[in-house]
Each structure stands twice: as C-alpha cells, then as structure tokens.
Amino acid sequence: MEWSVPGFSYIPNFLPSEEEKDLFQKASKGRWTKLANRRLQKIGGTVPDDGRPMIRTPFPEYLQKVKSKIEDFLQLEGQRKKFQIEIVEEMNHVLINEYLPGQGIMAHTDGPAYSSVVATISTGSGQILNIRKKQNKELLYSVYLEPGALSILHGRLYNELHEIEENLSDDISSVSNFSCLSCPPENDNFILPRQTxxxxxxxxVRSTRSLPKSFLKSLNLTIT
Ligand SMILES: O=C(O)CCC(=O)C(=O)O
Ligand SMILES: [Fe+2]
Incomplete structure (x- = not known):
C-alpha cells in the first residue's frame, strides 16, 4: 500500500529483498567520490553547473533492470495522472549516495537541470527524509524511507527543501508514512538505529549530448 500526498509518494517493497540486497552490494563495489560527510557516485554523466548539456556516459549493467522498472512504474496511467506528466522522460542520471550512521544531507532543492519527477530507491537501512518549506524551513513531512522502497518527489514539493539529519537513529513514532511502513516497529520500539x-x-537531466559512437568505441565504451 502506498502513501501519497500532493508532491510525494512512498511505495514500500518496490524491490524484492534479494534485488535490494544485490543493488547495495553492487553499488558498494563502485568507484566512490569522497565528500566531507558522505560518499557518492554519479552515473550517466556529470551535470555542468553552467547550463551546458550533460555528456552522457554509460550506465553499469546492474542498474538497467531497476531503471526500467522505475520508468515502467511512472508510465502507468494512474501514476502519470498523479505526477501530472504526459510523457515519462528517460531516467538518464543516477546519484548514488552512501550514508554511514550519523551522516546525512543538508536541506537543499535539486535545481533546474532536472525534470521535476525524482525517483529514489533506498537500500541497506532506513532513514528519515524531512521535507521543509523553502521560505521559512517549516517542516511539511517526515518520511521514513525503508530498504526496498521507492519514493517519488515531484510537482509542488520539487521546489521545496529536503534533508536527512545527521543522526545515529531515527524516531519513527510520528513519521507521515507510519501507516504504510513495510516493517512496523515491534513492542513499541520506535527508535530505530541506523545502519549504512x-x-x-x-x-x-533535461539537456544531454552523446559523444560520437566511434569515439566511444575507441575507448571500448558503448552508450545504452
Ligand atoms: O538519499 C536520499 O534519499 C536523498 C538524496 C538527495 O536528496 C539527492 O541526491 O539530491
Ligand atoms: Fe536532493
């Protein structure tokens, strides 16, 4: 059962547990860029911050299946209606973020380089994502993102802020999607320690450019 408000949807158990674990394992072995407070991988290219098109780089094979599954899900008529989209654009970019317990991401908006339907798959551990009003930081929603869940930020909430606080555990007693969690807490134990x-x-990414096939061939790469 999914939880939806205008601008956000939470779909628990979007991936079966084996697929969720497999994604986590495969991504763990990828090439990480170290930031001060977390690690990340950019898949599909690097979005230039001066408005130029992104030069497309190939997706690893292991992400193809989940990419198609997300695109197929968005393509469903009911979903297109909800997200107020006629055409489902290709999900041509993936940001992979790793959060160790105590790590998070500061309040931000994703910006104008992307279309305003953002689909996130969570693996490894749950974490609370807060959505706040840009104008005054008022908390609009706290959503607990569980492993295997798909969450979609879109429309009117795309331009508000989202953040993950730097905590070692999450108190899920008052999260907005409590009624739709796939693993409701046992024995009223609402404080859930984080893992990775x-x-x-x-x-x-709205504007992209492909390198000539002959050039990619010379590098032994192909764009899928
Ligand atoms: O890890 C998440 O769920 C949020 C990531 C995020 O906000 C981003 O990469 O822009
Ligand atoms: Fe973001």
Whole structure:
C-alpha cells in the first residue's frame, strides 16, 4: 500500500529483498567520490553547473533492470495522472549516495537541470527524509524511507527543501508514512538505529549530448 500526498509518494517493497540486497552490494563495489560527510557516485554523466548539456556516459549493467522498472512504474496511467506528466522522460542520471550512521544531507532543492519527477530507491537501512518549506524551513513531512522502497518527489514539493539529519537513529513514532511502513516497529520500539544506507536517486537531466559512437568505441565504451 502506498502513501501519497500532493508532491510525494512512498511505495514500500518496490524491490524484492534479494534485488535490494544485490543493488547495495553492487553499488558498494563502485568507484566512490569522497565528500566531507558522505560518499557518492554519479552515473550517466556529470551535470555542468553552467547550463551546458550533460555528456552522457554509460550506465553499469546492474542498474538497467531497476531503471526500467522505475520508468515502467511512472508510465502507468494512474501514476502519470498523479505526477501530472504526459510523457515519462528517460531516467538518464543516477546519484548514488552512501550514508554511514550519523551522516546525512543538508536541506537543499535539486535545481533546474532536472525534470521535476525524482525517483529514489533506498537500500541497506532506513532513514528519515524531512521535507521543509523553502521560505521559512517549516517542516511539511517526515518520511521514513525503508530498504526496498521507492519514493517519488515531484510537482509542488520539487521546489521545496529536503534533508536527512545527521543522526545515529531515527524516531519513527510520528513519521507521515507510519501507516504504510513495510516493517512496523515491534513492542513499541520506535527508535530505530541506523545502519549504512545507500540510496539511488534516478532523475531526468533535461539537456544531454552523446559523444560520437566511434569515439566511444575507441575507448571500448558503448552508450545504452
Ligand atoms: O538519499 C536520499 O534519499 C536523498 C538524496 C538527495 O536528496 C539527492 O541526491 O539530491
Ligand atoms: Fe536532493
């Protein structure tokens, strides 16, 4: 059962547990870029911050299946209606973020380079994502993102802020999607310690450019 408000949907158990674990394992072995407070991988290219098109780089094979599954899900009529989209754009970019317990991401918006339907798969651990009003930081929603879940940020919430606080555990007693959690807490134990979470944020970069096939061939790469 999914939880939806205008601008956000939470779909628990979007991936079966084996696929979720497999994604986590495969991404763990990828080439990480170290930031001060987390690690990340950019898949599909690097989005230039001066508005130029992104030069497309190939997707690893292991992400193809989940990419198609997300695109097929968005393609469903009911979903297109909900997200107010006619055409589902290709999810041509993925940001893979790794959060160790105590790590997070500061409040931000994703910006104008992307289409405004953002699909995130969570693996490894749950974490609370807060959505706040840009104007005054008022908390709009706290959503607990469980392993295997798909969450979609879109429309009117795309331009508000989202953040993950740098905590060692999450208190899920008052999260907005409590009634739709796939693993409701046992014995009223609402404080859930974090483990390593790896998230996969699929987006459509509006403006892209492919390198000539002959050039990619010379590098032994192909764009899929
Ligand atoms: O890890 C998440 O769920 C959020 C990631 C995010 O906001 C981003 O990459 O822009
Ligand atoms: Fe973001």
């Amino acid at each position: 979470r790896i998230s996969f944020t699929f987006r459509n």
